[in-house]
Amino acid sequence: MTFRRRAAAAAFTAALLLPLAACGGDDGGDGPKKVDLTVLAASSLTDVFATAGAAYEKENPGTKVAFSFAGSQELAAQVRQGAPADALVTADTKTMDGLRAETGKPTVIAKNRLVIAVAEGNPEKIDGLGDLADSRLKVVLAAPEVPVGRYGEQILDRQKVEVKPVSQEPNVRAVLSKVELGEADAGLVYKTDAAAAAGKVDAIEIPDAQNAVARYPAATLKDSEHSEAAAAFVTWLSGPEARKILQDAGFQQP
Structure with a gap:
């Protein structure tokens, strides 16, 4: 008799819990699973x-993507310190290669080139890299630890142009801001950054033979709590829709 009572009680409890289980979960039953992705990305x-x-x-209802932007070297430091994030996109392959223990296999999603950002109307009449050696000009560069700073240093060295910058900034947006605010006459930035500030700065093109190509690799982070969703986002970045968005913004195809 006791066994029968226990069996009946267990069946009754299971019957009560079944509808509760059907109502549980964060995805609202049949709705899309909710995921919050954090992506560390170059400025x-x-x-x-x-x-x-x-x-x-x-395209992916239920998925929210939050970006944290900074210089690639700063992003790398955050990853090494265990910052909670799901994916990483840097402005150079060197920085990404230094994080092999922390990332999945990277994929280059876009390319970029440098330009000389000057005040609107180019009041100093800057025509090319050689003009940046003029001691009367206030030139601002990114620090050599930053990808755009390293690229800038490379192209100036190849052309044997000696520049004494008034400051070295932690990321490309800081360089651009100095020019926008009139605190610098010129600065080396990515073509896409100058394009985003059209109407505030002008861009002086640097010939391809004198320029550097910046490559943007994307990868998942091994400590991600949403590894499948992170992998899906990184894959999407290499797909046709993302490539069109990047190309429309002035980035080159990988």
Whole structure:
């Protein structure tokens, strides 16, 4: 008799718990699973990733993508310190290669080139890299630890142009800001950053033979709590819609 009572009680309890289980979960039953992704991304991707993130969220209901932008060297430091994030996009392959223990296999999603950012109207009449050696000019560069700073140093060295910058900034957006605010006459930035500031600065093109190519690799982070969703986002960044968004913003195809 006791066994029968226990069996009946167990069956009754299971019957009560079944509908509760059907109602549980964060995804609302049949609705899309809710995932919040955090992506660490190079500063030069600030504008284009706002568009890309919105497009991805529209295609993937339930997924929210939050970006944290900084210089690639700063992002690398955050990863090494264990910052909670799901994916990483840097402005150079060197920085990404130094994080092999922390990332999945990287994929280059876009390329970029440098230009000379000057005040609107180019009041100093700067025509090319050689003009940046003029001691009367206030030239600002990114620090050599930053990808754009390293690229800038390379192209200036190859042309044997000696520049004494008035400051060395922690990321490309800081360089651009100095020119925008009139605190510098010129600065080396990515083509896409100058384009995003059209109407505030002008861009002086640097010939391809004198220029450097910046490559942007994307990878998942091994400590991600949403590894499948992070991998899906990185894969999407290499797909046709993301490539069109990047190309429309002035990035080159990988």
